Amino acid sequence: MNDMPANDMITPRPNDLDAFWMPFSSNRTYKSTPRLLARAEGMYYYTHDGHEVIDGTAGLWCVNAGHGRREITEAIQKQAAIMDFAPTFNIGHPIAFAAAAKVAEMTPPGLDRVFFTNSGSESADTALKIALAYQRARGQAQRVRLVGRERGYHGVGFGGMSVGGIGPNRKQFGAMLPYVDHLPHTHLPAHNAFTRGQPDHGAHLADALENLVALHGDTIAAVMVEPLAGSTGVLVPPKGYLNRLRELCDKHGILLIYDEVITGFGRIGTPFGAERLGVAPDIMTMAKGLTNAAVPMGAVAASEEVYRTIVEGAPAGIELFHGYTYSGHPLASAAAIASVDLHKSDDLAGRAMAMEGYFEDGAHSLNGLPNVIDIRNMGLVAGIELQPRVGKPTDRAMKIFHRCFDAGVLIRTTGDIIALSPPLIVERKHVDRIFETIGDAIRAEAA
Numbered sequence: 370m371n372d373m374p375a376n377d378m379i380t381p382r383p384n385d386l387d388a389f390w391m392p393f394s395s396n397r398t399y400k401s402t403p404r405l406l407a408r409a410e411g412m413y414y415y416t417h418d419g420h421e422v423i424d425g426t427a428g429l430w431c432v433n434a435g436h437g438r439r440e441i442t443e444a445i446q447k448q449a450a451i452m453d454f455a456p457t458f459n460i461g462h463p464i465a466f467a468a469a470a471k472v473a474e475m476t477p478p479g480l481d482r483v484f485f486t487n488s489g490s491e492s493a494d495t496a497l498k499i500a501l502a503y504q505r506a507r508g509q510a511q512r513v514r515l516v517g518r519e520r521g522y523h524g525v526g527f528g529g530m531s532v533g534g535i536g537p538n539r540k541q542f543g544a545m546l547p548y549v550d551h552l553p554h555t556h557l558p559a560h561n562a563f564t565r566g567q568p569d570h571g572a573h574l575a576d577a578l579e580n581l582v583a584l585h586g587d588t589i590a591a592v593m594v595e596p597l598a599g600s601t602g603v604l605v606p607p608k609g610y611l612n613r614l615r616e617l618c619d620k621h622g623i624l625l626i627y628d629e630v631i632t633g634f635g636r637i638g639t640p641f642g643a644e645r646l647g648v649a650p651d652i653m654t655m656a657k658g659l660t661n662a663a664v665p666m667g668a669v670a671a672s673e674e675v676y677r678t679i680v681e682g683a684p685a686g687i688e689l690f691h692g693y694t695y696s697g698h699p700l701a702s703a704a705a706i707a708s709v710d711l712h713k714s715d716d717l718a719g720r721a722m723a724m725e726g727y728f729e730d731g732a733h734s735l736n737g738l739p740n741v742i743d744i745r746n747m748g749l750v751a752g753i754e755l756q757p758r759v760g761k762p763t764d765r766a767m768k769i770f771h772r773c774f775d776a777g778v779l780i781r782t783t784g785d786i787i788a789l790s791p792p793l794i795v796e797r798k799h800v801d802r803i804f805e806t807i808g809d810a811i812r813a814e815a816a
């Protein structure tokens with residue numbers, strides 16, 4: 370370790386693996402057979418020992434414009450030389466305002482009040498707090514209840530974890546937030562398996578909100594859902610489902626929050642999922658693609674009505690007692706501006722839409738391989754669900770993950786589901802290689 374030059378960023382070597390307590394990982398398994406990504410460019414990672422690996426997951430659903438975009442790197446470098454940091458509590462710096470205005474150019478019309486955070490988790494908790502503050506500001510302080518959905522993922526803060534619906538993410542951590550309830554998830558394989566795009570069946574599942582209103586009366590502040598659920602293993606919303614949810618929220622005075630941390634920034638073929646799915650929320654979270662993941666940053670976009678109700682309804686002084694030291698951090702702001710500019714100049718959402726059919730065909734070409742029990746997709750997202758090995762859940766998917774990596778393709782697995790989300794610059798030759806490699810790995814793990 371000591372013989373490694375401090376600036377050796379090109380070929381870092383594995384050193385002591387003990388200190389880093391890895392997030393959402395099997396530290397023991399990983400550290401016994403480490404695989405290291407040391408460099409990245411365009412569609413590719415390169416391992417510490419020089420192997421090329423196609424990025425089938427845009428890192429972690431985040432490097433939507435492809436790796437190492439010069440425009441973003443240079444913007445960060447330039448800003449670091451101008452000013453490293455300045456606070457945004459009752460003082461400001463120009464680039465945070467410029468970044469918010471730039472983000473508002475990309476968000477759906479009407480969602481243009483932008484609150485900066487540092488991650489998707491912080492965005493989820495911020496959105497929930499804004500919803501509660503809004504209800505209180507409009508004289509509905511009894512609306513303290515938050516509704517999520519089974520299998521939803523909203524990060525790992527106490528708000529997002531509680532409103533989220535993924536059992537293993539909750540069970541180690543005690544009591545959760547009070548006053549939280551959940552809608553049923555939308556996974557109906559008996560009706561919808563192997564659907565391309567939005568499934569026909571399942572809009573009625575939104576009606577469960579009526580049941581929650583019957584139970585809780587006018588105490589619900591907000592419903593938060595991912596427009597297309599990613600981390601749980603890709604659940605595409607049934608046709609009409611989000612429309613129904615929107616109608617019921619309006620009927621009952623409930624805010625609709627979309628967690629667009631994955632679906633934002635072109636992932637499903639439009640700048641945000643709201644546009645592709647044709648239903649707008651009142652509040653929207655984002656992160657990941659916001660800076661192309663070059664610097665951590667998240668944001669919440671709120672409607673004018675939400676912003677005005679809170680800000681203009683407050684007594685003089687601070688209007689929302691919430692914020693982060695790094696809200697609107699100058700380096701992240703620089704990266705966000707450059708990232709949004711790239712989305713526009715390269716029409717990344719349009720590229721995703723244009724590639725969707727080819728990518729969909731690639732995904733569904735795996736239909737019929739051993740143990741493939743469902744394939745779901747929209748935009749440049751695909752989920753391939755595998756039959757788990759008896760008594761050994763996740764084993765098959767993990768072995769396929771390792772086989773693919775060793776064959777030069779990075780995939781992601783969640784449970785026994787393969788989730789794919791390549792950078793939006795993906796080309797046909799990459800798509801071919803991704804699905805050929807996965808197909809080979811599925812066959813090799815048929816037993």
Ligand SMILES: Cc1ncc(COP(=O)(O)O)c(C=O)c1O
Nearest residue numbers: 488489490522523524628630631
């Ligand atoms: C929909 C959604 N919300 C929130 C998060 C959490 O984001 P972060 O890991 O940046 O906190 C994620 C991460 O995958 C996500 O997919």
